[in-house]
Amino acid sequence: MKASLLTRRRAPGRLDWTDIVSYAYLALGVVMMFGPVLWLALSSFKTPAALIEFPPSFLPAAQRVVTVEGYAQPLELYRVRQPDGSVKEMAQIRRVGLQAQMVDPAAPAAAPVRVPIEAREPLREIAFAWSNYTEPLKAFSFGRFFANSLFVTVVATLITLLINSMAAYALSIYEFRGKTAALTMVIGTLMIPITIILAPVYLVVSAIGLNNSLWAVILPGAATPTGVFLLRQYMLTLPRDLIEAARMDHASEWRIYARIVMPLAAPALAVLAIFSIMWRWNEFLWPLAVLTRSEVYTLQIGLNAFQGELQTQWHYLLAMTVMTLLPVALVFVFLQRFITTGIANTGMK
Amino acid sequence: MSSTQAPTQAAPKPAREGLGGRVVAAALGLFDAPMAWxxxxxGLGAMPYAFLAPNVLFFGVFVFLPxxxxxxxxxxxxxxxYPSQRPFVGADHFRALGDCASFLDPATCREDHxxxxxxxxxxFTFFQMIAMVGSALVTALVLNRRIVARGFFRAVFFFPVLLSPVVVALIWKWILQRDGLLNAALVAAGGEKILFLVEPTWAMAWAIFVSVWAHMGFYTLILLAGLQAIPADIYEAAEMDGTPPTRVFWRLTLPLLWPNxxxxLVLVLIRGVQTFDEVFVLTGxxxxxxxxxxxxxxxExxxxxxxxxxxxxxxxxxxLGALLFALTMLQLALARGKSKEARA
Amino acid sequence: MASLTLREVTKAYGATQILKGIDLEVADGEFVVFVGPSGCGKSTLLRAIAGLERVTSGRIAIDGRDVTQERASERGLAMVFQSYALYPHMSVYRNIAFALENLRMPREEIDARVRRAAKMLRLEPYLDRKPGALSGGQRQRVAIGRAVVRDPKIFLFDEPLSNLDAELRVATRKELAALHAEIGGTIIYVTHDQVEAMTLADRIVVLQAGKVEQIGAPLDLYNRPANRFVAGFIGSPKMNFLAAGSAPLAALAAPAGARTFGVRPEHAMIARDGEAADARLSVDIVERLGGESYAYGALQDGAPFCVRAGDALAARRGDSIGVRFDRARLHWFGEDDLALGA
Structure with missing residues (x-):
């Protein structure tokens, strides 16, 4: 039954059941993939009160409030079923047990009436709790984390591009003693994730005196075998004639690298740049190990710390999560095709 | 020794020399004089080593030394x-790790954690591998059909790959919490709330699910690239021969997709063994x-x-490193066997 | 402008000998063409002169100065590559200026030189274009411009016309000849096309299997090939070769030690009626090119033969025609394939 779903082509021009199954699958995919993120985004605009409601409302909503003459605080509006069966909008002054004291906002002078709480129903309106976003910026060091992440991502990516392209250039353009050894070394490091050398890298970083500095996050991963490989593969496709022509043109080796090879390798550099930005922006385990002072936290570490501390303050946590994923989402919207083809061609991420 | 080459201009695509290009050129230009010196x-012979030096230094300090x-x-x-101030204990740590009354029951081990x-x-790795490869394969097959807006759908399945593990975990933690969306749906359907992240079996199941959700798009891309590399005329020939669709899948698509x-499979395995961040943030x-x-x-x-x-x-x-090394060797061996087969 | 001297130049890749001892003198201002079949080592020899390949042994001197150990950039030569090797990301102007920038020449000087070269090569309208937006002929001229602007001691050309179509090749060939006449530099030019070699060269170096077969002015090579290889390689259609002493040669007196006889198609004639023929050709194919015709076939002993005739050759397939050899233009080769007498 599933079989014809698995073949590549259908008869042209006809919409048969396999197409319907396919589109149903894709629609489910859209819901499964986008749904959770959409839910996060919607939730991040809810007030703390709306967040703990069960069942949750779909859109961010808040209770309507009204300022009533004679009352200092704005009062919450309710729709109240009167004893005679009619329905009236009233403001709640306070709630006492199962009774609520309410006042008619149209006639503030009238004496408050007691209403059983099951006879009233909150009046709600769509409201975005922007304070979820603005307050953490002031109250917590969210801005600092953001800046730290930005610094790490930009500087690390620049260093990665520079030193990896230099190595790739050496390994693709020249023949020299030890080239095979260098290539083997690169392949070797490909298999060693930082996961398994966590503690000793920590020692090295401390010995250099980079403890609790952003450089401790930037430097260890700057030389990536993945990057060297990707760039070398691309540089190998550049015509040798160009290099030789440049040499005949009196270009120094550095100028050949900087003025001929680098511009021509721009597509591969762009792919590596995007990978590096992704790795660095999202990096978690190593910063978690090496950054212990909150001034140097990156976004990911800050967010993780918050989810421990702010267990009860989901409204801040959700808003900050949205802000963490926003740059990535924007990059994705603009560079989607570029990223996916880059990954499909290299098989790396 | 005359070479017959097409004009170079056909090979590399000329990059646009935009602002970024000029900035890079200027920055690299700063090194012109020192590097020429x-x-x-x-001498020229030393230049490859000079170009290699920064990377080797980084590898040395941050990989080989560690x-x-x-x-x-x-x-x-x-x-x-500091290693110099640590007493030698021989294989004690390995003995401690291996000190188990029964390997089937972690509770009997000294290092039970x-x-x-x-x-x-x-x-985790076993079930994740099945779920990951299965869903990625199905998605790739669907995306490889003649569908409208393929680019959009591909992007939909791919975009969680870019999200950070922390963000992924928090998104799902919010949905899976006691009063979360999923429990609301359960209650609305007449069921009862389930404490997804509190019950051990559910927690593991969701850890696997979330990791599949986050990374499936990546593997889908690789498989899709493999599917698209299969020449269309093979399918057309099979159609002319009246090959039934099941047979086309098992005898053509699957063998041709096998290298990918x-x-x-091996990437999922290698990554699965190293799983940490998403699960750590999701369940601690x-x-x-x-x-x-x-x-x-x-x-810890x-x-x-x-x-x-x-x-x-x-x-x-x-x-762990030994295990990863073995898995990587397996991957290389399989890849080599495959390319040998392709050549034969 | 400079002279070039090669002494016993060899090049080997492992056990494979590419160049087997090349000796050559190139005078100042001379246009020398290396010609030979694919794989004869002519491009390797050019690259060795350029400094792009290190020689295994031997010496290379420019203007009497030994440059064998010098790098490509130090020798002061310019090269036009077969692929042109234009920098695809730079405009025509920047392509031509790049070498001068590397020499840290003042900006005004660079500009003046680039504009002069562009004018000479009719590239002025294209200075801002990228190579990708140029036609094959224009790219070719940019590659030449890049060489000219440097004012090099010697120009090296590596099959520069092979990527052009037939018509453009003829036109560019003439331009190259004109360019040489104008700037008068020393040029070393590699080609496998003997027509290019004949039309452009002051002197031709015929190479085969890493060895120099003959060096000489085009007409010398044509008229007095030193050996059977050069005789066969220069000239089109190829020279006819017959075994000395075979039946069609009965009327000729072979010199002592002759093993092979050679006569070019244009130096054999169709015997008119009644004229005594040296041999009889049974015709297989007649090629009529308009101004002239060629008859291909076999002589009475079965040896393949080609003869040139005027525009009005009436023979058809299967006809048998008499052939006479021009007694002044006969070639004899000995056991070692070297030309005899002459």
């Missing part, structure tokens, strides 16, 4: 981080130790526990 001083230190850690004891980590990681499938390894992974054990042993036991962590990393 270096070339004069050392590997050496790790070996020292693994055979020394104490809490000092390590063995729980091992067991959880194996369970092997890559995906809990409830109890129900989703504690080996990497989390290493991290070295950093998060009150007594930082680098020796034990180092020994565990060496075991």
């Amino acid at each position: 270096l070339q004069r001083a050392l 590997i050496a230190i790790n070996l020292v850690y693994a055979v020394t004891g104490g809490v000092n981080i 390590f063995w729980r980590g091992v067991r959880n990681t194996l369970v 499938l092997v890559v995906v 390894g809990g409830p109890g130790t129900a989703t504690l992974m080996v990497v989390q054990y290493i991290y 042993t070295a950093f998060a526990n009150p007594v930082q036991n680098f020796g034990l962590a180092g020994a565990a990393s060496i075991l």
